Amino acid sequence: MKQQTKLSQKQEHIEEQQTQTNLTKEFASAEELLRFDAAQTAVPPEIAQRLQKNSTDIHPPQLRSWWKNLFGG
Amino acid sequence: MNEPVACESIGAKTPPAWAAQDLADLYDEHSRAIYYLALRFLGDPQKAEDATHDVFLKAFRRLDQFRGEASVRTWLYRIAINHCQNLCQSWNHRHVQANSDDAIWETTPAKTDSPLRVLETKELGQHIQKSLDALSDEYRLLLLLVADEELSYDEIAALVGQSADAVRGKLHRARKAFAAHFEKTL
Numbered sequence: 131m132k133q134q135t136k137l138s139q140k141q142e143h144i145e146e147q148q149t150q151t152n153l154t155k156e157f158a159s160a161e162e163l164l165r166f167d168a169a170q171t172a173v174p175p176e177i178a179q180r181l182q183k184n185s186t187d188i189h190p191p192q193l194r195s196w197w198k199n200l201f202g203g
Numbered sequence: 204m205n206e207p208v209a210c211e212s213i214g215a216k217t218p219p220a221w222a223a224q225d226l227a228d229l230y231d232e233h234s235r236a237i238y239y240l241a242l243r244f245l246g247d248p249q250k251a252e253d254a255t256h257d258v259f260l261k262a263f264r265r266l267d268q269f270r271g272e273a274s275v276r277t278w279l280y281r282i283a284i285n286h287c288q289n290l291c292q293s294w295n296h297r298h299v300q301a302n303s304d305d306a307i308w309e310t311t312p313a314k315t316d317s318p319l320r321v322l323e324t325k326e327l328g329q330h331i332q333k334s335l336d337a338l339s340d341e342y343r344l345l346l347l348l349v350a351d352e353e354l355s356y357d358e359i360a361a362l363v364g365q366s367a368d369a370v371r372g373k374l375h376r377a378r379k380a381f382a383a384h385f386e387k388t389l
Binding site (some may be wrong): 156165173174176177 | 261349
C-alpha cells in the first residue's frame with residue numbers, strides 16, 4: 131500500500147516536471163522576447179474608432195469611411 | 204526591412220491623392236508596432252491607447268510633410284518617440300533611478316548569451332514591463348526599436364540621433380541590464 135502511494139507520488143512528480151518542461155519557453159535574446167510579446171499584444175479597436183471620429187477634418191470626402199476599409203463595416 | 208518601393212510610392216503622392224484606403228492601409232500595417240512601442244515605453248495601456256491615437260492623427264494631418272526620405276515605419280516611429288518622450292517629460296512619472304541601477308547591472312558578469320527562460324507566458328507582459336521600467340528611457344527605447352525586425356541599425360541610429368556603432372554598444376548593455384532585471388522578476 132505504502133509502495134503504491136510512493137509510486138503514484140513519483141508519477142505525479144514526473145508528470146508535473148513534464149508539464150513544466152512543456153510550458154518553459156526559451157528566448158535567445160531580449161528582442162526575441164519582446165517580439166513574442168508584441169505578437170501577442172492586440173491593438174485596442176477603440177483607437178481606430180476614435181481616429182475615425184477625430185479625422186473628419188482631414189480631406190473629409192475621402193476619409194469619411196476609411197475605418198470601414200479596416201473593419202468592413 | 205522596409206521595402207523602398209513602398210516608401211517611394213507613398214512619398215510620391217501629393218496630399219489630395221491620399222484616399223481613405225491609404226490611411227486604412229497605413230494604420231493596418233503599422234498600428235501594432237506603434238501601439239506596442241507606446242505600451243511598453245509608457246507602461247500603461249490607457250496612455251498607450253491615447254498616444255497611438257494621437258500619433259496616427261498627427262501622421263494623417265502631416266502626410267503632406269512626408270517626403271519619402273525615410274521609410275513610413277521610421278517616420279511614424281519618429282512621431283511616436285517624440286510624442287511619448289514629451290508625455291514622459293510633462294508627467295515626470297518615472298521615479299526609478301535607472302541610470303545608477305544600470306551601472307550596477309553593467310558591472311555584473313555578462314549574461315547576454317544565456318537564453319531567457321520563462322515558465323509561463325500568462326503574466327509575461329507584466330514581467331517584461333517591470334524589467335523595461337527598471338531601465339533608463341534610452342535603453343528601453345533601444346530595445347523596443349531593435350525588437351522591430353523592419354528597422355535596421357542605421358534607421359535606429361537615425362531615430363535616436365546616434366551612430367550605429369554607439370547604438371550597438373548601448374544595446375549590448377541594455378540587453379544585459381534587461382536580462383538581469385528580467386531574471387529578478389521571475
